[in-house]
Amino acid sequence: MPDTEPADDFAGVPDGFERLWTPHRMAYIGGQDKPTDREAGPGCPFCRAPTRSDEDALIVARxxxxxxVLNLYPYNSGHLMVxxxxxxxxxxxxxEAEVAEVASMTRTAMTVLRTVSGPHGFNLGMNQGDVAGAGIAAHLHQHVVPRWGGDSNFLPIVGRSRALPELLGDTRERLAAAWRDGAKG
Incomplete structure (x- = not known):
């Protein structure tokens, strides 16, 4: 019998490095939740989300x-999309009504995120088209990414991972509650 416990089959070979495993990212890399086509309907995750419960779809406000909605594969905790x-x-x-409401909801999202999470700043943007980096180019979405001083570190560059301190469902509940409580922009 060996002197040490056998390594966990899923942990890899011990080598002295601490590892931060992010197996959920394989779903994104493999194309899970990506559109099955460019058409409206159940093949589009942004068309599908409003047909589900807010909790299941991670919808913060309607x-x-x-x-x-929370980004299923966020850049930072609280990464929202309008x-x-x-x-x-x-x-x-x-x-005109869509432009006005997307703008208004973006402002409110920033206010709610400030109330709940206290970010130091935001990245706002839309990637228009595949060549501009849109992961889902067929359905427009405005990113609202909260940022904190020092939130960029070695993980995205070296580890190709992000450390997120909270489960998406918990983040959704806190943001939805603050939205309902009137943290308007």
Whole structure:
């Protein structure tokens, strides 16, 4: 019998390094939850989300023509996306009501995130088209990414991972509660 316990079959070979395992990222890399086509409907995750419960779809708030949802594969804790319900790819194709509500919900998202998480700043943006880096180019979405001083470290560069301190469902509940409680922009 060996002097030490056998290594866990899923942990790899011990080599003195501490590891931060992020196996959930394999789902994203493998294409899970990506659109099955460019059409509106159940093949699009942004069309599918509003048909599910807020908790299951990670929806934080619903408006008349747009909704706010947590990013399933976030850059930072609290990474939100503001999406029109209508399946539209290009910002110039939005109606005036959609432009107004996406803008208003983006402002409110920033206020809610400040109330709940106290970020020092934000990255806001839309990647328009595949060549611009849009992971889901067929359905427009505005990213609202909270940022903190020092939140960028070696993990994304060396480890190709992000350390997120909270489960998405817990983040959704805290943000949704603050949104309901009136943290308006």
């Amino acid at each position: 408006g008349e023509v747009a909704f706010v 999406c029109p319900y209508r399946h539209v790819a290009d910002y110039t194709e939005l109606t």
